[in-house]
Amino acid sequence: MTIEEFGRRLRARETTSAAATDECLARIDADNAKLNAFILVMADEARRQARALDTELSAGRDRGPLHGVPVSIKDLLDVRGTATTAASKVRAGHVAGRDAAAIAHLRQAGVVIVGKTNLHEFAFGTTNEDSAYGPARNPHDPSRSPGGSSGGSAASVASGMALATIGTDTGGSIRIPAAACGIVGLKPTIGEVSTDGVIPLSQTFDHVGPLTQSVADACLVYHALLGDHAAALPAPLPLSGLRIAVLRKYFCDVLDDEVRARFEEAIARFRSAGVHVDEIDIHGAEEISPVYLHIQLADASTYHAATLDSTPDLYTRPVRLRLEMGRYILAEDYVRALQGRERLQRMTDAALAQHDALLLPALPIPAPPIGATTVDVSGKPEPVRAMMLRLTQLFNVTGHPAIAIPMGSTDAGLPCSAQLVGCRMQTDALLRVALACEGIIHP
Amino acid sequence: MTLESWLASAIADAEKRGLPELKTMLEALAKSTAVLRQASRS
Numbered sequence: 001m002t003i004e005e006f007g008r009r010l011r012a013r014e015t016t017s018a019a020a021t022d023e024c025l026a027r028i029d030a031d032n033a034k035l036n037a038f039i040l041v042m043a044d045e046a047r048r049q050a051r052a053l054d055t056e057l058s059a060g061r062d063r064g065p066l067h068g069v070p071v072s073i074k075d076l077l078d079v080r081g082t083a084t085t086a087a088s089k090v091r092a093g094h095v096a097g098r099d100a101a102a103i104a105h106l107r108q109a110g111v112v113i114v115g116k117t118n119l120h121e122f123a124f125g126t127t128n129e130d131s132a133y134g135p136a137r138n139p140h141d142p143s144r145s146p147g148g149s150s151g152g153s154a155a156s157v158a159s160g161m162a163l164a165t166i167g168t169d170t171g172g173s174i175r176i177p178a179a180a181c182g183i184v185g186l187k188p189t190i191g192e193v194s195t196d197g198v199i200p201l202s203q204t205f206d207h208v209g210p211l212t213q214s215v216a217d218a219c220l221v222y223h224a225l226l227g228d229h230a231a232a233l234p235a236p237l238p239l240s241g242l243r244i245a246v247l248r249k250y251f252c253d254v255l256d257d258e259v260r261a262r263f264e265e266a267i268a269r270f271r272s273a274g275v276h277v278d279e280i281d282i283h284g285a286e287e288i289s290p291v292y293l294h295i296q297l298a299d300a301s302t303y304h305a306a307t308l309d310s311t312p313d314l315y316t317r318p319v320r321l322r323l324e325m326g327r328y329i330l331a332e333d334y335v336r337a338l339q340g341r342e343r344l345q346r347m348t349d350a351a352l353a354q355h356d357a358l359l360l361p362a363l364p365i366p367a368p369p370i371g372a373t374t375v376d377v378s379g380k381p382e383p384v385r386a387m388m389l390r391l392t393q394l395f396n397v398t399g400h401p402a403i404a405i406p407m408g409s410t411d412a413g414l415p416c417s418a419q420l421v422g423c424r425m426q427t428d429a430l431l432r433v434a435l436a437c438e439g440i441i442h443p
Numbered sequence: 444m445t446l447e448s449w450l451a452s453a454i455a456d457a458e459k460r461g462l463p464e465l466k467t468m469l470e471a472l473a474k475s476t477a478v479l480r481q482a483s484r485s
Contacts, residue, residue, distance in 0.1 A: 290479040340482055
């Protein structure tokens with residue numbers, strides 16, 4: 001059930017927040033042992049919140065589209081009175097004294113928080129395998145990763161444990177799990193949604209945003225995160241006159257055969273629908289990963305420096321090693337990366353100058369098996385981590401808003417996903433494009 | 444500092460700190476740094 005559908009049924013008196021919350025909690029009871037999506041289930045508090053919100057609505061107070069909506073929260077954001085574990089033993093004993101700013105906005109919008117979701121430890125990974133609470137699993141195939149780092153979040157929405165969830169995205173951690181689990185994931189423009197009360201991975205690249213079942217739902221949650229909880233849905237842009245640029249060189253060089261097939265089919269549907277489609281390159285794309293790595297690693301190592309020295313063995317080994325690697329980055333290379341970031345921002349702005357949005361796949365491969373370090377792409381082994389980040393990290397470097405939208409599936413039933421990218425500080429315009437294109441990308 | 448001397452000192456320090464697994468990761472980072480430096484020159 002989407003948020004839109006729930007809202008219609010709620011206001012028609014066909015359901016209640018309490019009933020929807022009970023449905024989500026029943027789904028958690030049934031499936032969480034298999035999927036390991038939640039670190040904390042807040043059943044009693046959720047039921048209390050839902051009953052109170054139903055009473056409010058009966059009394060004539062309607063908070064807007066998220067009134068009574070059951071949501072889950074990535075366990076990287078502070079929810080008052082609960083531990084923010086970041087899926088790490090390093091955080092043992094922590095209790096948040098107040099809500100993160102984004103959570104405070106959601107409470108004002110009337111959401112019901114059903115629990116806090118599993119993630120890759122400290123959001124530092126793309127598969128959700130390294131977690132003090134064990135790996136979250138993909139609802140489409142539990143032997144596979146749900147993506148990461150917001151893997152438990154994506155699994156919770158894809159399996160009906162929540163109608164929406166809040167994730168964070170530093171190199172793709174909203175869009176990657178959304179793509180792997182077959183749902184929508186929105187990374188707004190950098191800085192739009194407050195990261196106050198969110199454990200940082202990279203203060204240069206961190207974003208907060210929603211994962212939902214539809215673009216319309218993503219619009220509603222995005223506006224609530226901004227504190228605009230009564231906002232109506234924007235109108236989709238008309239398809240005629242829409243100008244889309246497909247990114248080719250680098251972005252389509254290494255794609256799983258079935259992902260490539262779904263992507264080319266989507267492009268053909270765009271053209272058939274009368275959308276103007278250009279094919280372009282972004283100059284300097286080979287610089288994306290080095291720029292990202294040198295800034296993100298240095299940022300992460302700085303935040304974790306004290307606990308790396310005092311309690312190094314409390315980190316999972318792979319995450320500790322990546323954090324330690326950042327301590328060797330030279331200041332001169334960090335500055336080179338900052339300069340590279342500016343070049344990539346200019347190149348991406350130039351690519352968007354004549355277009356409403358850029359179009360590329362969100363994930364070059366279907367969800368990988370848990371434990372895999374490489375995956376076969378067109379007969380060649382490729383490293384999983386590099387593959388997962390390859391198509392998303394540019395827009396963390398540049399700050400452009402980007403949204404992952406389901407794009408069919410492989411023969412084995414694993415989701416594929418497309419990504420639309422808009423101009424900086426124009427997330428609403430991107431959402432209007434995405435509303436228009438959702439039915440083309442996923443007919 | 445040249446990349447070669449940076450890499451040698453980083454690997455030596457990691458081994459001294461009991462983190463020998465960092466060697467291959469630092470070698471991969473050095474390749475990435477080489478691309479970054481090349482791009483900043485062009």
